[in-house]
Amino acid sequence: MRDDPARFPVDAILADLQRALAAGTRLVLEAPPGAGKTTRVPPALLGADWLAGRKVLLLEPRRIAARAAAEFMAAQAGERVGESVGYRIRFESRVSAATRIEVVTEGILTRMIQDDPELSGVGAILFDEFHERHLHGDLGAALALDVQANLRPDLRLVVMSATLDGERVAAWFDAPRIASEGRSHPVRILHPPARTGEAWPERGWPFGVRRVIETALAEADGDVLVFLPGKREIERVRATLADLGDALDVLPLHGDLALAEQHAALAPAAAGRRRVVLATNVAESSLTLPGVRAVVDLGLAREPRFDPNSGFTRLDTGAISQASADQRAGRAGRLGPGNAYRLWPQSRRLDAERTPEIAQVELSQLALELAAWGTDALRWLDAPPAGALAQARELLRRLGALDADDRIAPLGRRMLALGATPRLGAAVLRADTTHAAFACDVVALVEARNPLRGDAGRNDDFRVRVAALQASRAREGARVREVGAEPKSLAAIVQAADAWRRRCGSGGSRDALAMSTAIRGIAASAAPTTAGSAATAVGDVLVHAFPDRIAKQDGANPRRYTLANGRGARLADDSALYGEPWLVVVDLRQEDRDSLVYAAAPFDPALIERDFATRLVRERSVRWNRDTRAVDAFEQRRFDAIVLERRSVPTRPEDAVPALLAAVRELGLDALPWSDHARELRLRVNALRGWCPELGLPDFSDAALLASLDDWLAPYLTGKRRLDALQAAQLAEALAARIDFAQRRALDEQAPVSLRVPSGMERRIAYADDAPPVLAVKLQELFGLADTPRIAGGRVPLTLHLLSPGGKPVQVTQDLRSFWERTYPEVKKELKGRYPKHPWPDDPWTAVPTHRAKPRGT
Structure with missing residues (x-):
């Protein structure tokens, strides 16, 4: 965190905070970056009478921030981490019986509440950086409020954030607000224009970032913090900075770094050296990097969003919010005046706040947690969208995690204990026990970026990726190159697969390697896979993750498939899967009609009978046959x-x-x-x-x-x-x-089919949508009629189409009186010559109406 043990701005309000929590059980603390809230508030609560010797939980949204916060507080207490201050994050725990302040990440808090709803031994929960609005953070807060309302009225809950809508959060939390001053200096905001080809996402964007870093180093002393969306971008920019000088240290900072590398990025620069820290948004809040006087911000972040093509929540690169941009820029003003270089046009308008994850991610994990809790009637800041929640529950029923009444099933509880997404949890938990390690390799490939490159990357047979991973495990470099895979990507996937194996207790790889031998060369085979053969092993794992994507070949069109969810899918013309009668689809491109299959694998259809019997229905079906x-x-x-x-x-x-x-x-x-x-x-x-x-x-x-x-x-x-x-x-x-x-009767009176005109004849009224009713009648039949006929109780005048004796329209009017007075004399002159055998009186008011010609001899 900070290396300065002097007073922090938040110290000035600690007494107010202690009084508020002595008088009430909830509080909202607004404190800008650098105020010290993360590391000063938890120790300040330890002596409170209401705490009664129990723990303070500090919830951090990121592992790197959780570890750093615990280390800083332990150092301030003159202790090692794990004594009075400890932390628990995914796959790592440093706590003991003496721990009074426990820093945890969001998923850990959810598990703690689910496992012990009374939160025995916990006196307070502090939700730090709540503005990041992660799904588990929102869920943890909602669960904690439910615990407080029903089981632990003495539990203290504090929401802390640097940038949030304090008034709205306080109304939701039903809590008073306390605000702290920050510690910052003026920051000059600059928008350096990009040169040709150097704007994101053009090919030369890393060189544009380098150019601005060089400017930042020249225009100010101290270190430079560069915000980039992810590890790939960090490595690309890092490669461009290799020749900037011997006195410059270029350091990455992201959540997947080893502990020593994280410490290097968070430590101050050595004497006589300067640093450029290339960071993801982990450096946006909670962490303080000493020595930073300039920020270079690409304006992008990798945020979770639901991808309907894969069925998963994926990290998607997009523009940051204005709140994030302001927070990033503030990093340059901790030590003194600084500069923030924003690599996007000044005219671009950013969203004011970050979109909550609950509004844009797939909610099956949330739905499973709520089923385990027993209710979703919780106090939400932003409630989960009803449609997305219903879709998530349908998926969980397909996976076997919920029963027909949406109660959690035994498999669902095992999924929660595993700590995996429901789809992948179902795949590994339902895999044959003799092939558990192989299943871990398959799911690691599902959640990873495709390791195949170039033309190989377009191969839609998922088994090729599995074969590449196993070749990497066996250190068969020639085989890896043969299938067109990227060795670095495969090495990372091997690490992820090994983590899965440890989590599932399947550390061995013999079964996975044996299975790999069975599936090698499958992509090159033109023959469809035999059901039940070893070559269906990949699909037999995937079918439990994607039961909604089980696909049966169309008998009339071998490239078309019907999916279990009712949609259609099609293979590309050069598909390696052509001829397979059954597939399970891992990835596809959603289209209006039939989606295009990007990745799939054949499976043994006997699994439908064995593992999805509850989804089988025998019924009588009746349909309309278009043909x-x-x-x-x-x-x-x-x-x-x-x-x-x-x-x-x-x-x-x-x-x-x-x-x-x-x-x-x-x-x-x-x-x-x-x-x-x-x-x-x-x-x-x-x-x-x-x-x-x-x-x-x-x-x-x-x-x-x-x-x-x-x-x-x-x-x-x-x-x-x-x-x-x-x-x-x-x-x-x-x-x-x-x-x-x-x-x-009213219809016949007010909107009659026809009207008797002065000639004594019945003439039909023509009705139309959105148009006045029309009465077409020969002009002579209306002699003596002064006013336009009306219907609907006199409310609606008819539109008269006045016809010649030959039935041709000569005038359209809704004002018959005006026609007789002004227009009839001219019409009479014209028609008298064309129809001499018909009467054309000078005075139409007194003439006898008729539909006939004049009698002979007149």
Whole structure:
């Protein structure tokens, strides 16, 4: 942490903090970077009466920060880590019976609460750097609030952060807020323009970073802290700095470093030397790097996001938030005035706050924890999205981690004890015990970046990756090169696989190597894999991680597959898996119709019967056949959406109606036999419904009719297997049955089919959607009529299409009086010459209306 034992800014508010926790059980502490909250607050609580000799848990979101915090507090107490101050992180623990302050990472806290809900021996939990909003941090806080509310009302809970919405957090936490001053100096913000080809993600971006580092070293004394998104980027920039000078130390800083390398990055520079620390966002908060006077920030971070293509939460590189940018820049102002060089355009606008992980990651791990806890009715700052949580529970049911009632199953409890994601936990826990080490190798490859490069990287047979990993284990360099793998990537995956083996108690590798021998050369074989052979071993492991991605080949198209989740998938034209009848898909590219398979492996379909029996269903199925335009009935046996067996059976009357209704929903209302009368009825009802809503007429729009098919159409489809068996008269009757007697009378009065005009003839009114009703009538038939006819109780004037004796329109109007007065004289002149046998009186007001020509001799 800090190497200066002098007073910290947070010391000024420690007495206020102690009084607040003596009077209440919850508190929100806002303290900017450098205030000292991480290492000064926990020791300040040890003498409190309410603590009664119990432990203080300090929750740190990152392992490197947890270890560093414990080491600093132990050093300030003149002790070694593991005495009064200790830590517990994944795969590492330094605690003892004497430990009073225990620094833990987020997953460790969740396990502690699940294993001992009363938190025996714990008096307080401090949630440090809460603004990072990790999933386990949010879950840990929600669980701790539940424990406090129901089991431990004396438990103290403190949320601490450098950058958070204190008012919102305090409202959620129902707690007072205390703010501390920070220790910082002015920081000059600069946006140096990138040269051609040097902006992220162009090829030359590492040289652009180097150029700005050189500027930072020249413009200020002290060390330079460079923020980069991940280890790969750190190594690329590090390679460009090799010739910067003998007096410069270039040090990486990320969570996967060995302990000695972490200490080197956190220690001050030796006399006469300067340092450039290349860090991920682990250096953004909690950690203080001595000597830093300049920050170079690429503006990127690798954050977890759910990847629907792989089914996992992956680390995705994206822009940081404004809060993160400000916190990073503040690192340059700890010792004195500093500079922060931001490698993005000043015009770019960043999101104000970091998006909580709970809103953007896959939630199966959270759903499993909640099932183990027994409820999800917790007090959340941001509740898990309902859709994502439901999707996660469906996955857990497929994996066997939850039962049909969403209660945790024995396998789910074993997954939690293993501490792995549910998918990978299911793969290793359900693997054959004689092949446990092999299963660990397979899952290590699943969670790693593809180690194959170039053309080999496009090989969609996942078994090639397994063969490459085993060749690396056997130190067969020629074989590694032959399959096109990257040795460094494989070495890292071997380490990850060994960690899996230790976790699962499967340290040996003999079975894995033996299995590798069996699968070598498979990708080059053109023959489909034989079910149950050793060559299905990879898929037999993967099928337990991806039961929703089990895929059966389409009988009509060998490149197409139906997935158990109901989606379709297809192989690339050059697929190494062509001809395989069964696959389990590990990675794919989601597309609107059939997703493209990126990685898969064949498996033994007998595992469906053995390990997924509860997902097998035998049922009668009825469907609409587009080709025959009739209803077909089947008896079928299926695994989720994959049909395993099917045979045709006679259609029962009660079966057909739902299928016919489904066909109408699919094809639309135009698939029905509409008569002119039925169409006109719909138009009249919808028009009058809009003009006179008080009549309460039903909605005859397409959307409303489709939504209510079961009510009005279903009774008229009984006994039918085809839509064309429905007669037009029956359809009209079905529609008319929705209108009662009073409504029908009002309809005929207010929106009549026709209107008697002055000539004594009935002329039809044309109704249309979103247009006024039209009355087309010969001009002479309206002689003597002064005003435009109206319907709907006088509310709606008809649009008159005035026709010549030959039926051609001569005028369109809604103002008949104005037509007679102004337009008729001109129309009369024109039509009198064209139709001399028809009457064209000078005074249309008193003329006799007629639909005939003049009598002979007149």
